[in-house]
Amino acid sequence: MWQPIYNSLLGRFSGERAFAQAYEQNRLERFFTFPNFERSAQRCAAQLQSAGLEEVQVEDFPADGKTAWSGWRAMKAWDVESARLLMVTPRQELLSDWRIKPASLVMYSGPGAVEAEVVEWNGETDADLTGKIPFTRQRINDVYPQMKRLGVSGILSDFIGILPGVRDSSDLFDEVRWENSGLRPAQGAAWGFMLTPRQGAMLRELLRQGSVRVLVEIKSRVYDGLFKSATGIIRGAEIPEEEILFSSHLYEPGANDNASGVGVGLELAHILNEAISAGILPRPRRSIRFLFNWEGCGLIAWFEKHGNRRILGGINIDEIGVDQVKGHSVAHLFMPPASNASCIGDLARYLCGQILSPQVRWKAVADRADIINDTITSDPHIDTVMPCLIQYPSRFYHSSGDVPETLSPEVMERFGLLSGTHLYFLANAGPREAAYLARLLLDNCREKLGESEARLRAGNWPFDKQRSQKWFREQFQVKASSLNKFGFAGEEREALEQTLTEILEEWSRRMESFFPKRELRQADESLLKRARALILNRTTLGAPKAWESLALSAEEEQEYRRILYGNNLDLLFHRLCYEETAIARTSSGTLVEKKEATQIALDAIFYLVGLLIKNGYLAAE
DSSP states (O other): OHHHHHHHHHHSSOOOHHHHHHHHHHHHHHOOOOOHHHHHHHHHHHHHHTOEEEEEEEEEEEEEESSSEEEEEEEEEEEEEEEEEEEEESEEEEEEEEEGGGBOOOTTTOOOOEEEEEEEESTTTTOOTTTTEEEEOOOOOHHHHHHHTTOEEEEOOOOOOOTTTTTTTTTTTTOOBSSSSSSOOOOOOOEEEEEHHHHHHHHHHHHHHHHEEEEEEEEEEEOOOOEEEEEEEOOSSTTTEEEEEEEEEOOOOBTTTBBBHHHHHHHHHHHHHHHHHTTOOOOOOOEEEEEETTTTTTHHHHHHHHSSEEEEEEEEEEEEOHHHHTTOOOOEEEEOOGGGOOOOHHHHHHIIIIIIITTSSSEEEOGGGGOOGGGGGTTTTTTTTEEEEOOOOOTTTTTTTGGGGGGHHHHHHHHHHHHHHHHHHHHHHOOOHHHHHHHHHHHHHHHHHHHHHOOOOOOTOSSSSHHHHHHHHHHHHHHHGGGGTTTTOOOHHHHHHHHHHHHHHHHHHHHHGGGGOOOOOOOOOHHHHHHHHHEEOOOSSSSSTTTTOOOOOOOHHHHHHHHHHHTTTTTTHHHTTTTTTTTSOOOOHHHHTTTTTOOOHHHHHHHHHHHHTTTTSEEEO
16 A cells, blocks of 8 residues: 555656755755754755745744753753864864864863863762863763853863664764764853863873863854744645644754755655656645754744644654664664554554665664654644664764765665655555554554564563563554554444453463562552652643753752762653653663663652742642
């Protein structure tokens, strides 16, 4: 049923043209300042206009450091005129020049002109850094609370980030990390420079021999401004008020992250509208919207502004153009979150297998999309399910090495064909297509049970029979309900639900002897009593961001990080805002990979709930 769509796009979508679009986007956004952000959005709108899309708009949103959308606070605008870092002792050497390597200046660095001694520092809270410039091997995010406590206004770092199996510190010896979040909330009061691992090794050797002094010269400004979104639609024929959404984010300096996603989207808008206008593909029943804006923040801002639109779902692509040999990458399909399991994810997963394989290595990642910026609209309170395709991790991720030479037009073409097929199928879906989605859903549910069976037989399934049944029953019910959007109801829907129930019951009987015994959580009775009495309500459309959504002092932020990670609650922050029961399970990102269960520390849960209530994202009855 999807093949005629794919065949109509095959030969029309050009990976070379998508690459050219990505190249032009990267030419603008490599110097990632707000004036260039505006040029980037205006360019996208011009391309959508030339592709013949309707309702093309460039919309403004405040970048004032105050406005927030569901806890996603806007950053201030930022511009740079020049920035240099020079070593003056023991020898004169230019270490960094923003005009040559813009990623070397930490985003949101404020202005500065200072000459001072460099000292090695890795977050020690008892250090005396008065009149000195700290140099760290840590990620700036991880030591920024300590910086604030010690009154430090500037920092140097050679952190590059290790990605197991993909990148170690020696792979990008002459590149710098692109650091966009280390100095937030970005009031321009601090500055930072990123050094290459080679420069870092050299600097440490000089520090062992004696004094090192540097001169910092930064001309920048942090101010109240605007950021932009560019959008346009291919109008549907029968129910144009219903929309299917393609989204890919702007405003990052990488060719892969994310000029590649934008390049694919712009080429897809051209050829899809061309094929529809020429009658090669019938005009779909629903409209198809293309949206390019700021990652995460811009997406939730746009949805809050246009909350009355009926957007059924879609797809989001982010950093999908890297040559997989050069990038050592595997594409990940982030499926809809467990809180809003959907047939849309099943379609994306099936098409990945049919269209990406074997040219592009990929794997589906389940139940974790609620933590990915690109898929925040899958939150059940918004209910626009958009699986995300992303080549993360990649060797050049968030580094100055993410340049057009690392991209592959052939890979971009595969993702373009996949995205176009997915979008058009959903936009044109009627009863026949809904029945097809139901079959994909049923196959995926069977596969999930099969995967769990393998773990049960291997003895590494952590949940008892009752909890397992409840989990799968909820998942199957939520998935079946997602078919309603596409007209799958009545007797067909009842028959599907009955089949799912029978499959689950048969699986449970067959696996009876393999389930572990039920273990009650270990907790103080007073905490359990308090938990039973607590009723929470959401106050925002989307779930707040785990960082920057909370008003914390430097000391409070340190405590927050300690409790969050020390109790394996880094994924629970979002799930506290959902209204499910078994679905709102708790696990850390590290424990997800190990496939381990964890005991919930209720006192830590109450701490997080208290922060969410205090900051206005939850209300307690």
